[in-house]
Amino acid sequence: MSGARIEVIERNCKGCSICVEFCPKNVLEMDVFLVTAPRPEDCIKCMQCELLCPDFAIKVHDE
């Protein structure tokens, strides 16, 4: 397991922070009103962030 590539579509993100709160491995972080993924190597691809993002703003790519 070597993590994943996490894509944040900044145009869509409204900064609700649901993905940051429910990420089990603390991969994501808020940068004021925008989500960032500073620790993609810890990602276990549970897809919670992608499933729970109401704004179609986060995608977990398998690579």
Next chain:
Amino acid sequence: MAYDYESSIRPGKLPHIWCPGCGHGIVMKGLIRAMDTCELDRKNTAIVSGIGCASRLPGYLDACTLHTAHGRAAAFATGVKMAKPGMNVICVGGDGDGTAIGGNHFIHACRRNIDLTYVIMNNYIYGMTGGQFSPCTPTGMLASTTPYGNPDPVFDISKLAIGAGATFVARTTAMHPRQIDKLITQGIKHKGMAIIEVLDDCPTSYGRRNKFRSVIDMMKRLKDNAVPVKAAAKMTPEQLEGKFLTGVLYHDTELPEYCEQYEALTKKAQNA
């Protein structure tokens, strides 16, 4: 790995209009996944809605969509289904739209057991029009029209649907995204009226007035109070106080479907 939602959404429609943290987007994703699982031809799928935040949903989806009068989603959908029985018809709407303003249409669509799938997003309030209380606002909670607390008892949408005669009734929450698409898939495949109640959050109109300090508080409330039907069977009424059941609450495959009944009646009248 990453799910392709964009091919189901009309180009240039994102970002959508819903507030930050609103669960309607999660339900929309679930609906897209369910439609993909059922391999619905978008040209043969009608998505019908009334008025409200949740009813904005069809505007984003690349399918045959119908945005109708307030509360009349079930009525228009019944018309679409009767005119074209081969079409897959999905209704979407909120709790106020479905059970207050459109309450009459809702119960009669359930009574007829016509082959519709109705996804009700219950966010406990009229969000779009300014936070007035709806039949689903819990007793004692604040809304813009109940500044001293809501005095009214609450509608249980799922029980209402079962009582009115719907043959597939399920409940889930926005915090259970996998369950949303699973239940909507079952609802689409079910022949007859399928009601899927999705408990949702409204951080702007409901949460702000009711001491939910953030979207996360509302989401955690949904997550912590959801009890699966199987687990609830082993719990006492005291343990179930304040909780809500999730999963398939009622499923009846025996009752006849309305369009088939109507077609049989038409044939009988023609041969008479």
